[in-house]
Amino acid sequence: xxxPTATALAYWAAAEARDWAAFGALLADDVVYELPQTxxxxxxxxxYLQFNVEYPGDWHLTVHRVVGEHxxxxxxxxxxxxxxxxxxxxxxxxxxxxxxxxxxxxxPEAYEPPPGxxxxxxxx
Amino acid sequence: xxxPTATALAYWAAAEARDWAAFGALLADDVVYELPQTxxxxxxxxxYLQFNVEYPGDWHLTVHRVVGEHxxxxxxxxxxxxxxxxxxxxxxxxxxxxxxxxxxxxxPEAYEPPPGxxxxxxxx
Numbered sequence: 001x002x003x004p005t006a007t008a009l010a011y012w013a014a015a016e017a018r019d020w021a022a023f024g025a026l027l028a029d030d031v032v033y034e035l036p037q038t039x040x041x042x043x044x045x046x047x048y049l050q051f052n053v054e055y056p057g058d059w060h061l062t063v064h065r066v067v068g069e070h071x072x073x074x075x076x077x078x079x080x081x082x083x084x085x086x087x088x089x090x091x092x093x094x095x096x097x098x099x100x101x102x103x104x105x106x107x108p109e110a111y112e113p114p115p116g117x118x119x120x121x122x123x124x
Numbered sequence: 125x126x127x128p129t130a131t132a133l134a135y136w137a138a139a140e141a142r143d144w145a146a147f148g149a150l151l152a153d154d155v156v157y158e159l160p161q162t163x164x165x166x167x168x169x170x171x172y173l174q175f176n177v178e179y180p181g182d183w184h185l186t187v188h189r190v191v192g193e194h195x196x197x198x199x200x201x202x203x204x205x206x207x208x209x210x211x212x213x214x215x216x217x218x219x220x221x222x223x224x225x226x227x228x229x230x231x232p233e234a235y236e237p238p239p240g241x242x243x244x245x246x247x248x
Contacts, residue, residue, distance in 0.1 A: 041248050042245050067215075091198075109161065116178075121165060123164060
């Protein structure tokens with residue numbers, strides 16, 4: 001049975017705990033990880049686990065939003081890496097067994113707003 | 125009754141159709157729109173409608189993923205603006221009446237991957 005919200009929360013909890021056994025147990029063997037911003041793709045549980053184990057920096061996360069439905073979930077996490085904040089948006093697809101078959105991460109960066117809408121917006 | 129998936133899909137369909145009456149009918153009067161990347165915030169249905177009506181460029185969208193649960197939804201849309209592609213990640217919160225009370229958009233941009241993970245990734 002699939003529970004995408006619980007699966008996504010367990011994924012992030014395992015990542016934060018560096019509990020790679022629990023993390024790997026959530027992944028399909030043929031999991032595909034994609035980063036559209038860099039057009040990078042990692043195929044397979046072994047390589048994706050390695051990517052996470054090797055990921056540099058003292059990173060920590062909290063889940064700010066999680067939404068799950070059918071075989072899909074989306075999360076919005078607050079990250080800090082060596083004290084630097086970042087937001088991560090992730091989309092998950094589960095297979096029939098409830099394992100994570102695909103993950104797509106976005107790491108949007110700050111930018112200056114274009115001119116012309118100052119009459120409608122405030123800055124925070 | 126709230127149906128966050130249907131509401132999010134109706135929101136994007138109305139935006140693509142420039143059907144501002146239908147678009148506005150989905151919004152709470154005190155809707156809050158936030159863009160964390162620029163730290164911009166728009167308060168209220170009138171200002172947020174105006175922001176969308178005035179938004180420059182010939183923009184079009186298709187919804188690539190939608191996930192809804194309880195009073196929350198998340199979408200991932202493919203946009204083109206004057207032919208330029210972009211991805212939009214949006215998180216919606218609905219109020220008790222099922223109207224959209226908050227929208228948070230992310231517009232991640234392409235960047236070059238950091239070195240050190242070429243042994244695990246392919247580019248696409």
